[in-house]
Amino acid sequence: PSLDESALGFGALWGFDSVGDRIYALDPRRLVGRGRWFRVSRQRPEAIATGAGGVWLASIGPPATRRGRTVTARRTGTLVRIDPTARRITARVRLGVPGAVLPLKVAPNALAITGAEVWVGLSGLGRVLHVSTRAMAVVGAIDLGPGRLQLAAGAKLVWALNVDRATLTRIGPGRASQSWQVPLPPGIAAYPIRLALGAGGVWVLWESDGGKSGFCRFAPASRRWTPCR
Numbered sequence: 568p569s570l571d572e573s574a575l576g577f578g579a580l581w582g583f584d585s586v587g588d589r590i591y592a593l594d595p596r597r598l599v600g601r602g603r604w605f606r607v608s609r610q611r612p613e614a615i616a617t618g619a620g621g622v623w624l625a626s627i628g629p630p631a632t633r634r635g636r637t638v639t640a641r642r643t644g645t646l647v648r649i650d651p652t653a654r655r656i657t658a659r660v661r662l663g664v665p666g667a668v669l670p671l672k673v674a675p676n677a678l679a680i681t682g683a684e685v686w687v688g689l690s691g692l693g694r695v696l697h698v699s700t701r702a703m704a705v706v707g708a709i710d711l712g713p714g715r716l717q718l719a720a721g722a723k724l725v726w727a728l729n730v731d732r733a734t735l736t737r738i739g740p741g742r743a744s745q746s747w748q749v750p751l752p753p754g755i756a757a758y759p760i761r762l763a764l765g766a767g768g769v770w771v772l773w774e775s776d777g778g779k780s781g782f783c784r785f786a787p788a789s790r791r792w793t794p795c796r
Contacts, residue, residue: 568691576617577651583612584626590615590624592654607656613685615620618680619700621648621657625675625687626676644669646687658703662687662696677727679720686725688716695727695738709746711736717762719769726769728762735762737771737784750790752783768793 573582580593588611591606612624617623628643635764642663649655662675669689677688693714697707714731723740733756736748751759751771761772769787774780783795
């Protein structure tokens, strides 16, 4: 299969094909190709994650058109929880700024899960939505400035990389008031492409226009960057 994005959980590898609007589930104990495509929504998938009782999929609908022309500058955004066994939607949350619509240049293409909380990054707008799985609703939002976002989750914290504004933001636990932000090191500020957690740090992968690449490690305890490589 051609997967745009994937996530491991519930004994399977989950991914999606945004062109065909399809979800894929592969049992990692079987040979490659023994998985199965299925469709749970008519909207285009943008991000996928596992945890908090299911497989979570953020998707976006097409703009309204009339005679082939776009007649609105907004479209619907949705977060759904999928039962990994039955492979059907068991909960749905509308995403909007405000309401249930998103500007055309905004996409919910970043997801992170901490405990029973789901975090949705709205790239373009630069906003992170806090979704409570108990209330099944958006209960908060944090604005990081217009730009493309990437999210990574630890046990209780979420880290957000704003690619265009070259910032790293710590979110949580639970309340936006406990968030803080640091700039990326000057040498990589124009080139961040990926965010990851591990080995006691937050890692930012960068790649320059000239083809050079490397990584930088941020130490949360000291709030300092180690030398980039």
